Amino acid sequence: MPMVKSLLQRINNTPTKLFAAAFSAAALTLSATQLWAGPTPADLSESPFALTSQMLEEWQDGDLIVFVRHLERCSRVDAACMDDQASGITERSTAVGLGMREQFSKLGLEKTDMYSSPLTRTSQTSSLLFAEPIANQDFLYQCNKDFVKDAIATKTPGRNLVLVTHSSCMDEVNGSLAYAEVDYNYGAAVFLNVESTTKQDIIGFIDNDDWLQTLTPRS
Numbered sequence: 001m002p003m004v005k006s007l008l009q010r011i012n013n014t015p016t017k018l019f020a021a022a023f024s025a026a027a028l029t030l031s032a033t034q035l036w037a038g039p040t041p042a043d044l045s046e047s048p049f050a051l052t053s054q055m056l057e058e059w060q061d062g063d064l065i066v067f068v069r070h071l072e073r074c075s076r077v078d079a080a081c082m083d084d085q086a087s088g089i090t091e092r093s094t095a096v097g098l099g100m101r102e103q104f105s106k107l108g109l110e111k112t113d114m115y116s117s118p119l120t121r122t123s124q125t126s127s128l129l130f131a132e133p134i135a136n137q138d139f140l141y142q143c144n145k146d147f148v149k150d151a152i153a154t155k156t157p158g159r160n161l162v163l164v165t166h167s168s169c170m171d172e173v174n175g176s177l178a179y180a181e182v183d184y185n186y187g188a189a190v191f192l193n194v195e196s197t198t199k200q201d202i203i204g205f206i207d208n209d210d211w212l213q214t215l216t217p218r219s
Contacts, residue, residue, distance in 0.1 A: 038178040041190065042204035045214040052214055055191050055203045062111050062158040063195040064203075065151050067170050070117075070125040071097055071208070072186045088120040096187055096208050097128025103211040104129060104162070113156060116164040117141035125187075126164040134164075143169040148176040152194055177202060 044052050058064050071093035074081035080091040089097075109130075116126035117140035126134050139150040140163055147169050155161040170184050173192065179202055184190065187208030193201045206214050 038174075038180050040180045041174065041182055041202045043210075044191075044204040044206050045210035047204060049218050051204055056107075056215075058191075058193050058195065058203065059107055059160060061195070062160050063193055064160045065155055065192040065194055066160065066162045067151075067173055067190045067192065068100075068125070068129065068162060068164045069167055069170055069184050069186055069188050070119075070121045070164060071128070073121055082124050085120055085124075088124045093125075093186070094128060097125060100187060100189075100208055100211065101129050101131070103215070106215070111158065112160040112162060113154075114162045114164070115140060115154065117166060117169075119166075122164045122166065129162075129164065137163075140165045140169060143172050145172065145176070147172040148192075148200070151192075152200070155194060173202070 042051055044055065055064070071089040072079075074088055074090045075086055077090060082088050082091050082094065114126065114130055114134040115137045116122045116134050118136035118138065119141050122140065123136070137154065139147065143166060151161070151163060151173075154163075167184060170188075170190060171181060173179075173190060174181055177192075177200060182205070184205065185207050188205050189208075190205045191203045193203050
């Protein structure tokens with residue numbers, strides 16, 4: 001029996017006990033993170049069509065800001081670069097961008113203003129999404145803590161605003177509005193309802209290959 005008691009004492013004084021304590025602390029941290037994480041923006045392609053209908057209604061009213069992440073970054077993959085510019089997007093993104101142009105055209109751009117980050121990858125993306133050249137705004141690549149405020153200040157009442165930007169700026173959108181972080185794909189479009197001057201809500205997002213599915217009425 002003294003031998004068993006001695007063994008238990010050694011176990012209690014070994015790194016096993018320290019590991020158990022560390023594991024418990026990590027579990028508590030994870031639980032707290034999950035508890036305080038905000039809601040995740042809805043993927044409109046997988047959500048009830050009523051949410052898409054809301055987005056379309058707000059679009060008609062000119063109450064939306066749409067944040068669009070640039071298309072596939074050429075420096076991150078082994079693929080041909082558009083216009084041979086390594087700092088831009090991939091050549092294979094051209095078809096994706098032109099497909100998105102068609103969808104934005106279907107939404108109607110008569111009362112929509114568009115701006116782009118001045119960096120090569122966003123400028124190339126905007127040239128595909130829209131038939132006409134669009135102006136640049138520096139805040140669309142700076143991605144500072146006032147990003148959402150700057151976006152709202154740029155919007156004209158009664159007109160939608162489409163901003164071609166970067167993933168870090170879209171992280172600022174989620175963070176500023178207390179939404180959970182989302183790893184948005186290249187070309188993802190996030191729809192922000194700014195009808196209220198005091199509270200803004202993300203209606204949801206559309207991945208670049210989900211537009212047709214999202215806009216097709218379904219039960």
